[in-house]
Amino acid sequence: MRQFLTFIKKEFSHVLRDRKTLLILFGLPVVQIIIFGFALSNEVKNAKIVVVDYAKDDVSRQIMNKIEASRYFELEKRSLAHHEVEAGFKEGQIKLAVVFPANFGADLLHFNRAQLQVIADASDPNLANTLTNYLSTIVMDYQLALNENQAVPLQIGTEVRMLYNPQLKGAHNFVPGVMALVLMLVCVMMTSISIVREKELGTMEILLVSPFKPVLVILSKAVPYLILSLVNVASILLLSVFVLDLPVKGSVLLLFAESTLFIITSLSLGLLISVRAQTQQTAMLISMMGMLLPTLLFSGFMFPIENMPKVLQYISNAVPAKWYYIIVKSIMIKGLSLSAIWKETLILFGITMFFLMVSLKNFKIRLA
Amino acid sequence: MVLLQDLSKSYDKGNVKAVEAVSLEVPQGELFGLIGPDGAGKTTLFRMLTTLLLPDGGRATVNNLDIVKDYKAIRSQVGYMPGKFSLYQDLTVEENLNFFATLFGTTIEENYHLIKDIYQQIEPFKNRRAGKLSGGMKQKLALSCALIHKPTVLFLDEPTTGVDPVSRKEFWEMLKRLKAQGITILVSTPYMDEATLCDRIALMQGGKILAIDTPDAIVQQYPEKLYGVRAAAMQKLLLDLRAYPNTLSCFTFGEYFHLSFKDDHAGAAEDLERYLESKGHERIGIGEVTPTIEDCFIRLLKQ
Numbered sequence: 001m002r003q004f005l006t007f008i009k010k011e012f013s014h015v016l017r018d019r020k021t022l023l024i025l026f027g028l029p030v031v032q033i034i035i036f037g038f039a040l041s042n043e044v045k046n047a048k049i050v051v052v053d054y055a056k057d058d059v060s061r062q063i064m065n066k067i068e069a070s071r072y073f074e075l076e077k078r079s080l081a082h083h084e085v086e087a088g089f090k091e092g093q094i095k096l097a098v099v100f101p102a103n104f105g106a107d108l109l110h111f112n113r114a115q116l117q118v119i120a121d122a123s124d125p126n127l128a129n130t131l132t133n134y135l136s137t138i139v140m141d142y143q144l145a146l147n148e149n150q151a152v153p154l155q156i157g158t159e160v161r162m163l164y165n166p167q168l169k170g171a172h173n174f175v176p177g178v179m180a181l182v183l184m185l186v187c188v189m190m191t192s193i194s195i196v197r198e199k200e201l202g203t204m205e206i207l208l209v210s211p212f213k214p215v216l217v218i219l220s221k222a223v224p225y226l227i228l229s230l231v232n233v234a235s236i237l238l239l240s241v242f243v244l245d246l247p248v249k250g251s252v253l254l255l256f257a258e259s260t261l262f263i264i265t266s267l268s269l270g271l272l273i274s275v276r277a278q279t280q281q282t283a284m285l286i287s288m289m290g291m292l293l294p295t296l297l298f299s300g301f302m303f304p305i306e307n308m309p310k311v312l313q314y315i316s317n318a319v320p321a322k323w324y325y326i327i328v329k330s331i332m333i334k335g336l337s338l339s340a341i342w343k344e345t346l347i348l349f350g351i352t353m354f355f356l357m358v359s360l361k362n363f364k365i366r367l368a
Numbered sequence: 369m370v371l372l373q374d375l376s377k378s379y380d381k382g383n384v385k386a387v388e389a390v391s392l393e394v395p396q397g398e399l400f401g402l403i404g405p406d407g408a409g410k411t412t413l414f415r416m417l418t419t420l421l422l423p424d425g426g427r428a429t430v431n432n433l434d435i436v437k438d439y440k441a442i443r444s445q446v447g448y449m450p451g452k453f454s455l456y457q458d459l460t461v462e463e464n465l466n467f468f469a470t471l472f473g474t475t476i477e478e479n480y481h482l483i484k485d486i487y488q489q490i491e492p493f494k495n496r497r498a499g500k501l502s503g504g505m506k507q508k509l510a511l512s513c514a515l516i517h518k519p520t521v522l523f524l525d526e527p528t529t530g531v532d533p534v535s536r537k538e539f540w541e542m543l544k545r546l547k548a549q550g551i552t553i554l555v556s557t558p559y560m561d562e563a564t565l566c567d568r569i570a571l572m573q574g575g576k577i578l579a580i581d582t583p584d585a586i587v588q589q590y591p592e593k594l595y596g597v598r599a600a601a602m603q604k605l606l607l608d609l610r611a612y613p614n615t616l617s618c619f620t621f622g623e624y625f626h627l628s629f630k631d632d633h634a635g636a637a638e639d640l641e642r643y644l645e646s647k648g649h650e651r652i653g654i655g656e657v658t659p660t661i662e663d664c665f666i667r668l669l670k671q
Contacts, residue, residue, distance in 0.1 A: 006470040211444035
């Protein structure tokens with residue numbers, strides 16, 4: 001046990017004394033959160049929209065005023081013919097169009113329900129999504145205010161049409177994506193490099209020719225990175241709550257538990273790479289190409305998996321980051337509990353066990 | 369003690385034979401040297417004996433423990449200093465030593481007497497990071513780390529490569545003191561001059577052992593008389609010496625050419641001198657020299 005603790009202390013010294021490692025470890029998540037965070041939020045303010053008003057009644061005018069008053073939108077032209085809207089989209093002048101059908105107000109008052117149409121330029125899917133969500137919220141607000149003194153609730157349906165990318169689903173939020181990415185990168189790269197460095201230095205030979213169990217060598221390599229990664233998770237969450245105003249809706253404890261599981265997956269992948277790689281550069285390259293790319297492509301963070309060809313969709317199932325991404329999204333944004341995500345957790349657990357077994361089995365008690 | 373019987377190891381699916389049927393015996397308390405150039409198979413041999421590599425054929429025991437079956441027991445009894453061992457550069461001298469002491473389940477205090485002579489020299493720098501030490505000091509630290517758990521057998525793979533001559537000399541004196549404490553030491557080196565400092569040596573080349581004996585015996589077994597020859601124009605001298613009909617062998621050795629005759633009759637040296645004079649050489653010097661380990665090695669290589 002004393003050996004184990006000394007080993008862990010040694011690993012911490014390695015990390016804390018190397019400025020470059022420290023920078024990657026703690027600089028990377030902060031930079032990513034800030035870049036992703038502000039790149040997204042800046043564009044959403046004052047988006048240009050048009051309104052096509054066939055109704056021209058009180059209700060449509062009130063909603064229009066509400067839209068104009070919000071800081072997110074800037075009304076471009078008040079009324080346009082329906083066919084002119086598409087021209088505006090093609091020119092790239094407008095991001096969103098709201099269409100009030102004729103008799104909008106009358107429908108609402110007589111039948112208690114009315115439909116309005118929202119058309120978005122979804123060539124930038126994230127932006128389109130954010131804008132339609134904002135608009136729906138504004139309409140919902142208005143509906144709530146209307147219903148305050150109504151016995152039978154009035155309903156305004158917003159029919160959303162995504163132009164150019166109709167299959168777009170769900171609000172993408174990047175924080176779960178960045179978490180998956182950073183943990184994958186830090187754990188896989190750092191563990192594989194730190195083990196391969198021992199090989200390069202020749203200290204691995206000494207470690208093997210000692211009474212210290214080889215499995216413990218691996219474990220004591222993993223523990224510091226597990227702890228440091230949890231610190232990383234905490235700092236990402238703090239940043240997202242206090243800098244980006246994105247609260248964690250679900251249980252923080254559950255989030256940390258799931259993160260620990262994902263970190264173990266990444267650590268065992270790093271271990272697997274270190275068994276094969278002989279130099280630090282190889283380890284780094286394999287981690288980058290083998291881990292970073294699939295994580296970016298197949299986690300659903302950057303590109304919606306639903307839009308991919310079937311083959312790629314099957315492949316994405318084997319990428320642990322995909323499941324972790326779903327889990328984090330569910331906990332953080334939807335506020336779901338374990339009962340809703342037990343299936344994903346189980347899959348992630350299975351993948352983890354698989355990689356852990358394979359890498360422990362592959363770990364050599366000798367040099368070759 | 370260490371015992372090897374026909375120990376073999378090949379790489380690359382048997383195409384590269386690193387160690388071929390090596391047999392030798394090192395009794396307890398002996399300072400045994402493996403002498404040979406790079407690629408002779410010294411490191412592979414050491415790695416097999418320290419249980420880091422599995423042999424393809426033959427068997428070997430360290431302290432009567434089999435290197436394949438009893439690898440766990442061997443690992444706690446031997447000390448090993450790999451050739452490219454460079455410690456943890458970002459840890460201080462003391463942290464390195466402490467780490468290895470703990471790893472082997474001991475403390476610096478417990479076995480301080482073993483490393484005292486060596487460690488005292490680097491103790492003033494104990495708070496310096498290992499990466500900032502000189503080559504000689506690194507080597508002393510590495511030896512301290514290999515000794516801290518009181519091993520009964522010590523394997524040192526090219527410990528003096530890249531170390532200055534003064535530190536090399538000190539290092540060998542340390543090995544002698546360790547030997548006096550009853551530790552069996554196997555050391556490999558590419559430096560022929562270090563061979564004479566060992567009790568017994570094995571000359572190794574291409575995975576095979578060419579000779580095993582005490583350094584003196586190996587030198588005495590040199591069959592021919594050896595002459596050192598020099599002249600003003602060394603380049604031309606080599607060509608002329610090789611063309612000389614009575615030359616058995618002739619090779620460069622420092623500032624001289626070492627030469628032996630096919631027919632070493634009385635006056636053979638004078639004959640050679642007359643031959644060289646006739647070839648127009650100036651400042652000719654010919655004298656008998658005692659063969660060194662290197663001469664023996666070169667001769668064995670030629671066979």
